Amino acid sequence: MEERSKAIQDRIREKAKELLSKKEVDLVIGFGEWTLPLRTTPIFIRTPEGAEDLIWNSFCENNLAIYLHKFSQFKVGIVVKGCDARSIIALSLEKRFKPDQLFLIGVPCQRMVDRRRVKKAVKGEILRAHEQGDQIIVEGEDFNTTLRRDDFLYPSCQVCTHRTPMGTNVLIGDPVKESPLIETHPEIKEFEKKSPEERWRFFEKESSRCIRCYACREVCPMCYCAECFVDSSNPKWIEKGFSTSDLEFYHIVRAYHQTGRCSGCGACERACPMEIRLTYLTQKLNLDVRELFDFETGIKADTLPPLSTFEIDDRQEFIK
Amino acid sequence: MEKNWEPKILAFLCNWCSYAGADLAGTSRIQYPPNIRVIRVPCSGRINPLFILKALQAGIDGVLISGCHPGDCHYISGNYIGRRKSATLKRFLEYLGLEEGRVQFSWVSAAEGGKFSQVVDEVVQDIKKLGPARRFVKREDLRGQGVEGSRKNILNT
Numbered sequence: 001m002e003e004r005s006k007a008i009q010d011r012i013r014e015k016a017k018e019l020l021s022k023k024e025v026d027l028v029i030g031f032g033e034w035t036l037p038l039r040t041t042p043i044f045i046r047t048p049e050g051a052e053d054l055i056w057n058s059f060c061e062n063n064l065a066i067y068l069h070k071f072s073q074f075k076v077g078i079v080v081k082g083c084d085a086r087s088i089i090a091l092s093l094e095k096r097f098k099p100d101q102l103f104l105i106g107v108p109c110q111r112m113v114d115r116r117r118v119k120k121a122v123k124g125e126i127l128r129a130h131e132q133g134d135q136i137i138v139e140g141e142d143f144n145t146t147l148r149r150d151d152f153l154y155p156s157c158q159v160c161t162h163r164t165p166m167g168t169n170v171l172i173g174d175p176v177k178e179s180p181l182i183e184t185h186p187e188i189k190e191f192e193k194k195s196p197e198e199r200w201r202f203f204e205k206e207s208s209r210c211i212r213c214y215a216c217r218e219v220c221p222m223c224y225c226a227e228c229f230v231d232s233s234n235p236k237w238i239e240k241g242f243s244t245s246d247l248e249f250y251h252i253v254r255a256y257h258q259t260g261r262c263s264g265c266g267a268c269e270r271a272c273p274m275e276i277r278l279t280y281l282t283q284k285l286n287l288d289v290r291e292l293f294d295f296e297t298g299i300k301a302d303t304l305p306p307l308s309t310f311e312i313d314d315r316q317e318f319i320k
Numbered sequence: 321m322e323k324n325w326e327p328k329i330l331a332f333l334c335n336w337c338s339y340a341g342a343d344l345a346g347t348s349r350i351q352y353p354p355n356i357r358v359i360r361v362p363c364s365g366r367i368n369p370l371f372i373l374k375a376l377q378a379g380i381d382g383v384l385i386s387g388c389h390p391g392d393c394h395y396i397s398g399n400y401i402g403r404r405k406s407a408t409l410k411r412f413l414e415y416l417g418l419e420e421g422r423v424q425f426s427w428v429s430a431a432e433g434g435k436f437s438q439v440v441d442e443v444v445q446d447i448k449k450l451g452p453a454r455r456f457v458k459r460e461d462l463r464g465q466g467v468e469g470s471r472k473n474i475l476n477t
Contacts (some may be wrong), residue, residue: 186324192415198419200455208471219378229370237370243469245458252416256369259408288411293404307408310400312390318410319403320426320439 004173005131008107009056011172012079015105016051019077025103029067030079031060037138038115038131042067054079056120057148058131061268063087065221076102081109083156083265085165087221090261091222093305096224106168108176111150111157113168116275118152121145123172131299133155156266156279159185167301172272188284207247216268217254222261229253255281260289263298327381327447331356331440332371334364334399337388337429344433352437353444356384363387365398370408372423377458382422382447386439389427398426418455421446 016028020199032043032053040059044067045051052093056079065087080088085106091097104129113136119126124140131137136147191199214230217223230250237253238246255278262282269278291297292315295306334341339360345352361367364387372383385406393399404424414420424446426439462469 085399195415196414196419198417199415204455230324237374241460243462245456248456249373249377252373252412253370256409256412259412281412284415285408285412288408292407292411307401307404309395310404312400313405314400315407316390318407318425319440320424 004110005057008237009054010050010096010172012056012105012107013051013054014313015052015170015172017048017076019103020045020048020051020313024075025077026074027071028054028077028079028105028225029064030054030105031056031062033065037126038113038118039247045292048185056107056137058113059115059154061115061154061270063219063221063263063265065091066219066267068097068221072097072101075100077105078102079105079107080165080168081107081201082107082160082163082165085261086162086263089167090263090305091221092301093303094261104165104168104170106165106171108165108171108173109157109160109161109163111153111160113149114152117149118248121147122151130232154266154270155187156269156283158237159187159283160264162299166299185283185287187280188287191280203251204244204248206276207251208244210241210247210251210278211274212247212250213273215271215273219261219267219271220258221267222258223254251276251278251281255285258282259285260293260295261297262286327355327444327452328379329356329382329384329440329443329447330375330380331358331384331386332361332364332367333358333428334366334387334394335360335362336394337392338364338386338426340430340434341386341428341432341436344430345437346433348433350433350437352440355447356440363393363395363398364402365393365395365400365405367402367405369405372409373456376418376422376453376456379453379457380422381453382443384424384439384443385427386426386428386436389429392429393476419450420452422453431470459472 013240019025019028028045031040031045033055034041036129038059042062042064058095063084065084068076085104118138120272122138122143122145126138126140130141134149136149138145138147161178163178237241264283266279289306292307333342364385367385367403375383387399387402390399410423413423428436462472
């Protein structure tokens, strides 16, 4: 894994340098070193020399597609994992990009490490962390622990079925073997077996922690509405306060607005300061859309979004 | 739960078919339960899921959405789009834990006065069995009490 990561890193830098030297793009968006352990940071490279700052490892968790909304005037190169590429294809279905505006540098994803679970697995502040093969070495002031990487993956990464990015201009590394859908989403199936009361209690408990910081909305590439429904005063859908009902309303609607659009990247859940479970909502919607309309977000670049179209024989057994 | 509780049900009826069908039920003097409050919309495709959620939040016990039969939409394809939205919303709300049967859907044409009254009858029976809406209802008495109020709400429901 270490050699693979290093090789990929070198080729990303090479490609970015090439694109910037030849002025094929105005800037390259990728991942760079960050001062905190277990994290990287999005970086914006504008010169060929700057390409040396690009890195690749199992902490490259961000979905970089959100930054594309800011750079609509420029030709942009962007490093994408599977989920990021799906977000970009979903955005292109909604006509957010001009043709040929983007250059996608695709990297088949090895699944990202859940920094929160790693923090909980050790006692004390983590000062340094690095990857070694399929392990993570975590160091603090008075501890030095080795953890198995595959035990500490994000929930959204564990259920990912398309880790190889699609629609890319260049693919760095070989496509990875995808998990078949039948093995994924056991959490949803288990959850559905619970009684409605239990499910509601769980949702109520999760959403009660919400502080309405909107980090989930800000980090989601698909949330780009000029006026979000929470800010609408005419009609006023929800209030800005902390009533349980409003908190639930916010999460129900934010998830529902992703129907047929969510790529399942999990950025919302990762951004939440209160660690609210959000992907269990969007994953359910993705499963339903797949079952009802045979549609998967971000796979085909030339279809219509599922709620913008219809079939004559759509399912309607629930309608009297 | 009060003994004399009668459910309050909001019915979104599309102007061209379901509302006319409801009107026909009325002019034909067909008796049906008086628990529904009707909101006339131009098409079942007009229904924004937020309408349903806002209604449930306000304490409505049930929501009925009714439109033209597939193929008969006055706007050609509005009810098809509405059908897709309804399918995804219904599944999602039930997954979250809102009781099955609080939000219901039907196709009623302008000539189906009888069917309309039947549908309303069924919906009212279903909601009566479910009881008053408790989940997701906004407690006005806890308004302005911030996080504390939020905690009180959870302990009481």
